[in-house]
Amino acid sequence: QKEVEQNSGPLSVPEGAIASLNCTYSDRGSQSFFWYRQYSGKSPELIMSIYSNGDKEDGRFTAQLNKASQYVSLLIRDSQPSDSATYLCAVNNYGQNFVFGPGTRLSVLP
Amino acid sequence: DTGVSQNPRHKITKRGQNVTFRCDPISEHNRLYWYRQTLGQGPEFLTYFQNEAQLEKSRLLSDRFSAERPKGSFSTLEIQRTEQGDSAMYLCASSLAQFGEAFFGQGTRLTVV
Numbered sequence: 001q002k003e004v005e006q007n008s009g010p011l012s013v014p015e016g017a018i019a020s021l022n023c024t025y026s027d028r029g030s031q032s033f034f035w036y037r038q039y040s041g042k043s044p045e046l047i048m049s050i051y052s053n054g055d056k057e058d059g060r061f062t063a064q065l066n067k068a069s070q071y072v073s074l075l076i077r078d079s080q081p082s083d084s085a086t087y088l089c090a091v092n093n094y095g096q097n098f099v100f101g102p103g104t105r106l107s108v109l110p
Numbered sequence: 111d112t113g114v115s116q117n118p119r120h121k122i123t124k125r126g127q128n129v130t131f132r133c134d135p136i137s138e139h140n141r142l143y144w145y146r147q148t149l150g151q152g153p154e155f156l157t158y159f160q161n162e163a164q165l166e167k168s169r170l171l172s173d174r175f176s177a178e179r180p181k182g183s184f185s186t187l188e189i190q191r192t193e194q195g196d197s198a199m200y201l202c203a204s205s206l207a208q209f210g211e212a213f214f215g216q217g218t219r220l221t222v223v
Contacts, residue, residue: 032210088153090209100154
């Protein structure tokens with residue numbers, strides 16, 4: 001059973017729209033949650049971290065965490081073609097290693 | 111601060127050869143992680159260090175893989191007797207604390223022919 005699950009996509013949205021990316025995790029003891037962006041052939045780049053229930057906003061990005069539902073999401077407002085990439089959800093359990101989901105491929109259409 | 115640095119960026123090797131990769135973490139970070147990523151998959155955990163201590167090693171990791179972090183600074187990942195299935199991107203990341211944000215290096219792309 002996978003510990004972190006994401007819809008692999010591709011998720012296609014028009015330029016200027018809101019992109020919504022979702023992630024579920026299996027370990028209720030998970031304590032920190034992260035979103036990474038990865039362009040093709042490049043390494044993951046940290047976008048957001050979230051540690052407590054609720055929303056966290058940073059520019060066009062909003063991370064949402066619901067520990068009761070074991071659910072993390074990332075909203076990208078005013079999506080741009082440059083946002084086209086794979087978005088990886090990562091969970092840190094008990095301060096040990098980071099467990100990554102398979103990633104969701106986002107395509108923003110001009 | 112130049113971020114996490116990995117060398118080499120690309121490595122092509124013949125099956126059966128040994129290869130070694132190096133990772134220099136962000137200087138004040140005490141945690142260092144190694145991951146492997148293949149096309150279309152998320153990064154897969156290999157091992158991590160806190161300072162010089164190797165705290166966890168993936169059960170998926172065969173005995174051909176070994177990692178070190180002498181003096182708690184840079185780390186090396188060695189693969190002995192490489193196989194074609196070892197072809198992947200090898201990623202290193204570092205973090206300041208156990209729950210802190212982890213930052214990745216550029217990765218080393220290994221091709222075994």
